[in-house]
Amino acid sequence: xxxxxxxxxxxxxxxxxxxxxxxxxxxxxxxxxxxxxxxxxxxxxxxxxxxxxxxxxxxxxxxxxxxxxxxxxxxxxxxxxxxxxxxxxxxxxxxxxxxxxxxxxxxxxxxxxxxxxxxxxxxxxxx
Numbered sequence: 001x002x003x004x005x006x007x008x009x010x011x012x013x014x015x016x017x018x019x020x021x022x023x024x025x026x027x028x029x030x031x032x033x034x035x036x037x038x039x040x041x042x043x044x045x046x047x048x049x050x051x052x053x054x055x056x057x058x059x060x061x062x063x064x065x066x067x068x069x070x071x072x073x074x075x076x077x078x079x080x081x082x083x084x085x086x087x088x089x090x091x092x093x094x095x096x097x098x099x100x101x102x103x104x105x106x107x108x109x110x111x112x113x114x115x116x117x118x119x120x121x122x123x124x125x126x127x
Contacts, residue, residue: 041066062126069122076116080106 037058038044044055044066055066080086085106094103 037063059126064124064126066124067122068119072120072122074116074118074120076114078110078114078116080110081117 034045037056039058041055041057041064044057047054047056048068051070053068053070055064055068057064057066083106084090091103094100
């Protein structure tokens with residue numbers, strides 16, 4: 001895994017340090033051209049295979065690779081998760097009844113105080 005990461009960084013880092021003087025030539029209307037790296041994690045370039053992945057983006061002066069696995073979750077028990085209302089049908093019914101405030105009270109409000117379950121990042125590397 002470490003060898004793959006080193007190879008990946010070796011391919012990504014040189015272009016990041018010296019951007020091309022002119023835009024690259026494209027061969028078709030669907031070519032993707034990135035003149036610079038994304039500046040925030042939510043606009044980062046995703047790379048991965050569905051289980052293991054990375055987001056590549058610029059964090060200030062650094063090139064950041066946020067590493068992740070799909071199965072890393074904070075699974076603290078939450079009292080509302082086992083409730084009978086924990087179904088799409090219940091949420092849809094409350095929306096149809098114009099009582100979505102009950103959905104927010106049941107699910108959004110507790111999450112603001114104690115966000116679980118939630119995704120945990122595996123780590124990050126900056127260059």
